[in-house]
Amino acid sequence: MKTYSGFAIVVSFFGLWMDSYFSTKIQVISGFLLILSFGILHGANDLQLINKIDVVKHKNSALRILVYYIVVVLMGILLFYIFPLAALLSFIVVSAYHFGEQQWQKLSNTLPMWSLILYQFLYGFTVLFLLFVFNWNQVQNIIFNITKFKIPVGYFLESLKVSGIAYICLSSYLYMKILKIRKKILLELFHLIVFTIIFKSSSLIWGFAIYFVVWHSIPSIIDQIKFLDGTVSKENFLSYCKAAGVYWFVSMLGITFIYIVFKEEQLFNAVFFSFLAAITFPHAFVITKMFGKKNN
Template sequence: MTQNQHFKIFVSLFLFWFMTLVPEQIINFFCYFFILTLGIIHGSNDLQIIDSFEKESDLKKNGIKSYVSIIIIAILFFIFLKKITFYVFIFLSSYHFGEQHFNHKNFEGKYIKNMLQILHGIFLFSILFLNQKNEVTTISESLFSIIVSSNFITVLSILSGLCYAMILIYNWFLYNDYKTLLEEILNFTFFYILFKATSLIVSFSIYFIIWHSIPSIFDQIEFLYKKKSKSLVILYLKKSSLLWLISLFLVTLSFIYLKESILFNSFIFAILFIISIPHIFIINIMNSYFKNRSRKS
């Protein structure tokens, strides 16, 4: 297990323990706060990433148009094709989470990494849904007009878990990569306990911030500035400061007016949906550029 994973588990366990000492309302506020700050900030420099692409690339030439077009398409799908949008969003988010999780992991098999990336995310979502059925059903119905049945969640968790295990075991037998198998067993044991013991917003925020957003921020800094340092973290945050202030305003305003927690959760996930779709595509392209640049150097 890498030092980075040790750190993520340690911080997650610390937060898990800390939350047992603090009233639920305060915990929820901090979860919303970090989702709407660090969570949004990790996707707030997409245009800066586009601007850093090679001048001759099509995305560089049509960057803003492409980015805005994806947002408009996402909103239109969200308005007119809600049920399809739900499944597309889960699929894309699953791949995105898995892509970040295995971003620095090399596999000998040609397609193993791609399969593990999507299965990691699907299995993660399925065990989250499995342990938070009531909240997930309410939010999916209010946002996407779709009822996620218990049977669907159970079948999805079993099938995705079996497929994920089979690919990991296959990778172990073929390439003697037992470490990845053991790491994922430990990771998902921890995720299951976390998702079982906490609410949806707490479960999601710990994974989203500690396991996804913060590592993504450091990857983006390395891509944008060719290295990592404290000063570059500050520079990155400065470039995101406007969105940071807007998010602080939104979390305060929505916390005051959306007194029902389920409405507030729906509001949070609606914001994440709108900003996530273009971000997923940009980060995927960034990772491709990163790999090509690394090969050239």
């Protein structure tokens, strides 16, 4: 993953360089295309992961798993419709932990469970609020369209300060206590600086797309392929895409429907991120189970 980290940094700054040549409209279109490709793909193979995790097979288990998964997604969408503010806060919490878990999965056998969860959450929360602070006006409008609440910009800044200071303090403690993760801690602090530059220099959708695809989705796909097939290869990647293809296509149909109904940009952004949140809830749970089985 050290090699991939260098690749991700190069791709990220190439994305920022391309950003200077893109109009705002092109940035939005390109950002959504990236999110809809690798971003959605990385969560489209959850059912195969569940089958690998659950070694005890039952009659019609594949159908039961599919039904349960769809029900969870629909419940997430319903939650955004009935209790949008609670749903949005839940999405932020789950996403923060999910992002942090991806970056810090190998700490599972090093730290007590409570401190591991806290550390992963603080990392992801800091990344999210770096994005929010540097794009507060767009984020504020999206939140208002989802919840009808206008969140003061000071809330974003204070949340970033609290999470950032807490993360740095905990990192400093772990740096002194655990020798073997010192390089990883310094590397991730450097990554946060990279994310700061990306989010400050780009629009909301383009900055989020770079992080979500390059730093989260592709590493997640790599981990999933290793879990399913043992090694990453062209053949295993194509097999992964084939297995995920049906669910990816269904997701595309859902997003296309959303676009047709909500063509106005701010409304579409709000509904799109609500849909993304609904499919994130079960996906984050599946990935947590995958890392747990992998580490055990």
